[in-house]
Amino acid sequence: xxxxxxxxxxxxxxxxxxxxxxxxxxxxxxxxxxxxxxxxxxxxxxxxxxxxxxxxxxxxxxxxxxxxxxxxxxxxxxxxxxxxxxxxxxxxxxxxxxxxxxxxxxxxxxxxxxxxxxxxxxxxxxxxxxxxxxxxxxxxxxxxxxxxxxxxxxxxxxxxxxxxxxxxxxxxxxxxxxxxxxxxxxxxxxxxxxxxxxxxxxxxxxxxxxxxxxxxxxxxxxxxxxxxxxxxxxxxxxxxxxxxxxxxxxxxxxxxxxxxxxxxxxxxxxxxxxxxxxxxxxxxxxxxxxxxxxxxxxxxxxxxxxxxxxxxxxxxxxxxxxxxxxxxxxxxxxxxxxxxxxxxxxxxxxxxxxxxxxxxxxxxxxxxxxxxxxxxxxxxxxxxxxxxxxxxxxxxxxxxxxxxxxxxxxxxxxxxxxxxxxxxxxxxxxxxxxxxxxxxxxxxxxxxxxxxxxxxxxxxxxxxxxxxxxxxxxxxxxxxxxxxxxxxxxxxxxxxxxxxxxxxxxxxxxxxxxxxxxxxxxxxxxxxxxxxxxx
Numbered sequence: 001x002x003x004x005x006x007x008x009x010x011x012x013x014x015x016x017x018x019x020x021x022x023x024x025x026x027x028x029x030x031x032x033x034x035x036x037x038x039x040x041x042x043x044x045x046x047x048x049x050x051x052x053x054x055x056x057x058x059x060x061x062x063x064x065x066x067x068x069x070x071x072x073x074x075x076x077x078x079x080x081x082x083x084x085x086x087x088x089x090x091x092x093x094x095x096x097x098x099x100x101x102x103x104x105x106x107x108x109x110x111x112x113x114x115x116x117x118x119x120x121x122x123x124x125x126x127x128x129x130x131x132x133x134x135x136x137x138x139x140x141x142x143x144x145x146x147x148x149x150x151x152x153x154x155x156x157x158x159x160x161x162x163x164x165x166x167x168x169x170x171x172x173x174x175x176x177x178x179x180x181x182x183x184x185x186x187x188x189x190x191x192x193x194x195x196x197x198x199x200x201x202x203x204x205x206x207x208x209x210x211x212x213x214x215x216x217x218x219x220x221x222x223x224x225x226x227x228x229x230x231x232x233x234x235x236x237x238x239x240x241x242x243x244x245x246x247x248x249x250x251x252x253x254x255x256x257x258x259x260x261x262x263x264x265x266x267x268x269x270x271x272x273x274x275x276x277x278x279x280x281x282x283x284x285x286x287x288x289x290x291x292x293x294x295x296x297x298x299x300x301x302x303x304x305x306x307x308x309x310x311x312x313x314x315x316x317x318x319x320x321x322x323x324x325x326x327x328x329x330x331x332x333x334x335x336x337x338x339x340x341x342x343x344x345x346x347x348x349x350x351x352x353x354x355x356x357x358x359x360x361x362x363x364x365x366x367x368x369x370x371x372x373x374x375x376x377x378x379x380x381x382x383x384x385x386x387x388x389x390x391x392x393x394x395x396x397x398x399x400x401x402x403x404x405x406x407x408x409x410x411x412x413x414x415x416x417x418x419x420x421x422x423x424x425x426x427x428x429x430x431x432x433x434x435x436x437x438x439x440x441x442x443x444x445x446x447x448x449x450x451x452x453x454x455x456x457x458x459x460x461x462x463x464x465x466x467x468x469x470x471x472x473x474x475x476x477x478x479x480x481x482x483x484x485x486x487x488x489x490x491x492x493x494x495x496x497x498x499x500x501x502x503x504x505x506x507x508x509x510x511x512x513x514x515x516x517x518x519x520x521x522x523x524x525x526x527x528x529x530x531x532x533x534x535x
Contacts, residue, residue: 045189046287049132050165051148052139053283054080057100060321061282061292068092068101068113074319075099081321082283083121084292085110094119106289126287150178153188156222160233161185162213167280169245169273173261178243179277180208181284182229184236191288192236195535198329198527199278200229200241203301204440205364205432207243211300215431215515216424228514231524237531238290240281244270251434255362262359265437267444267456271309278310278324294326296531301510304333305444308484309456311463327466327534329527332510334480336448336457336487343445347452350442361438370395371429395426400509411474411500411509411516419500419508419516428515460484466492468530470523473499475510494530498522 057080062071064086071081072094083103091114094101101121105111111123122138125131147168154162163181184192202211209215213229214222224231229239246265253259278295286292299307307328314323337343350361370384374395381387383394393414400412410425411418417425446452467490469481478497485493498508500522508516513523 052136087112174245177273180241182233182239184233194236197238199295199297201299201303201306203303207247208241210431216428228524242277246436249435259360262437266439267309270306296327298329300331301333304330308335312459315459315462330469332472332476335484340450343448347442347445360435361441364432364434368432371426408474408509409511419512460487464489468494470496472508474507
């Protein structure tokens, strides 16, 4: 089964002709055990501390009933250890002066640590302004700031809020990711306490909002039937997501211009940025009373490669308290395939283009142009596919038709979509970015080429976390996604194929997973059930 990337490459070869704290709710499905975390409401807004967090140090998280001593013994110089509320009766010794311990307390009775006075531990009392002020002063004195900017909060309906903020990950112009949180609140900045969570990683040419939250719709139209993050948040799942830095590259850049900032930008870099974003999400969850539990990472389309690359990387972290991934949700794409050389041809072609200086992939130009023309002049001709198609027919032929055997962006045909709204489909694709790193386009195939070495698949057999695969029968299907799980050490693997009629040629499509009229029932309900059972 060919990967999504190789199929899109085939499509482009055929058609590219020129030019997306807390509510105490007795009815909650997933409330945190108040005996574990504490039962008093936090008095601060979590964004007040966001800019003070030390994101440069390596961080370990100690959860209730885990060992503080084990965390200290495994710590390296400069590490920071966060301890969630709970009772820690062990006798321990922090004999490492260069390792910082920070205990979180949400109320006066929720954190009990033996030998507290004999160890170098700061207690951050989130209900006490003096303690918060001291934490801020200490963070400023250490000089390690978070580089967090552009914080915003948007109220949706039903007590759901969408937060987003930017975090600098490196020195490059676009080494800045945007982190999203969609969460159910009792009042602004006070999320529902829940252990249920998911961290969503988008695919090619669009970010979190364009893939998951508001693809093809206005903010006012976001609800439990139109938006997977909203749907999950309304069921008390804490939803997080990321925009990779390359999504911020403006479409206005000259295609023949300087794209040197994309040099070396592959899946290792995206995985590294994702893991750091997950670390930030865990810190914030702790500050908002949800504990420091790991996160379920969801990778969709090419984001599935990011998810597996991140999990592969974490197998090399010996300190389990520094691992952030507790489960993998793979959505409609392969990582590894049965044919170990299925990606060689396409990966080789892209490698040749990179070798002569083409660092940017511009398939987004073609996709977006098809949608823009179909919106502006649906009956216009000649289209990008020539005089035999109107602009709308050209869009349908590429995104609904059988131009790629076994793969459809949306289920449909030249007469229109079967499972989604066409206006929304057009607007979704119209929101695509023009550019992404060409190395990503090469590596997604190179991982299935025995003669090309990539390092982010070297430790698959060591991945030992629960795995859920959800495939679309009209998209990547079953074979493309089931195989990778068998290469891991996981004994907890769930596979679910979304199929309406059993015929891949006309069945539920790749993007239908998020924009389909019945996606809430066919996809998101299955996703929620798995997350609920893997808290």
